[in-house]
Amino acid sequence: MSDHAVNEATEAFVGYRNLLFTVAYEMLGSAADAEDVLQETWLRWVEVDLGQVQDRRAYLVRITTRQSLNRLRTMTRRKEAYVGPWLPEPLLTSPDVARDVELAESVSMALMLVLETLSPTERAVFVLREVFDVGYDEIAAAVDKSPAAVRQIAHRARRHVDARRPRTVVSASRTRAALESFQRALATGDIQGLLDVLAPEVVLMTDGGGVKQAARRPVIGADKVARYIVGGSAGATLTGEPTVVNGSPGLVLRVDGETDGVIAIRFEDERIVGLYYVRNPAKLTRVGSETPLTLR
Incomplete structure (x- = not known):
């Protein structure tokens, strides 16, 4: 490949890198695996004759999807042997991501856990169609199915996700006040303060990966969650x-000044209904900086 062709391929890849990472992450729930997928995508991309590519974005998304599907099937076996609950790898994201309602919902811990209940192909089709608005023909080429089959898979996956996805949207100001109350109660060990901000049916999920202490099952109910924390x-x-x-x-939690984990928080009606606490050190490598995400 000539230097000019390599430079052209590099420019295209870098231009869509954040998009490709977002696609891979939403399919895999793991930033580390998403990065591996991008490396594999790049190795295949530099072998492509760009003169034959009409839509570089679509072509790159197709490669990324195929590599993600291969990785997802391998990850399924890893998750079966995982110690305790498996949560997606948390990403610190910019306030811009939070303000983009569609993007924020698509990468939220709550929705990512719903996506875990789909088959690999269903997840790929749902992510490409519902999140990135990719056409059925393009999805069919990416997942090696007919457009008709992709339409059926998309319908089935959408119905499955819609039955389980959280729907309540809370204003930023109301969320901020509840978060501050939760933060103060954590710092002081104030059980009553926690009870005041936790919804009665709150669910806490913890992921220690067998390395850090974590509850083997979800902790359900305000009193149990408060006392566990x-x-x-x-x-x-x-x-x-x-x-x-x-x-x-969310919060980056520190115990005696040392980073202990990251907790994502889901609110409804100014109360906390979901806590997703990741303590597994292997999933905390991105705590030091924001990860850029995009749907475009």
């Missing part, structure tokens, strides 16, 4: 730094 930090100084996690409010 306070009991887990007994004798230590627990602080939470407000941030944006996967487009939603």
Whole structure:
């Protein structure tokens, strides 16, 4: 490949890199695996004759989708052997992502967990069609199915996700106040303060990956969740730094000044209904900086 062709391929790849990462991450729920997929995509992209490519964005998305599907099938076996609940790798995202309602919902912990219940092909079709608005013909080429089959898969996946996806949208100002109350209660170990901000049916999911202590099953109910949180930090100084996690409010939690995990928070009616606490060190490599995401 000539230097000019390599430069042209590099320019195209870099221009769509954030989009391709977002596609891979939404399919995989793992930033580390998404990065591996991008590397594999690049190796295949530089072998392509660009003169024969009419739509570079579509071609790159197609390669990324195929590599993600290969990786997703491998990950399914890894997850079966995972110790305790598996949560998506949390990403610190910019306030711009939070303001983009469509993007923020698509990468939210709550929706990402719903996507985990789809088959690999269903997930790929749903992500490409519902999130990135890719045409059925393009999706068919990416997943090696007929357009008619893709339409059926898309309908089935959409119905499955719609039955499970969270729908309530809370204003940023109301969310901020509830987050501040939760943060203060965490720092002081105030069980009543936690009960005041937790919804009665709140669910806490923790992911320690077998390396850090975590509940093997979801903790359900305000009282149980509050006592689990306070009991887990007994004798230590627990602080939470407000941030944006996967487009939603969250905290970087530190115990005695050391990063302990990242917690994403889902609100409804000014109360917390979902807590997703990732402690697995292997999933905290991106805590130090924001990850750029885009749908375009």
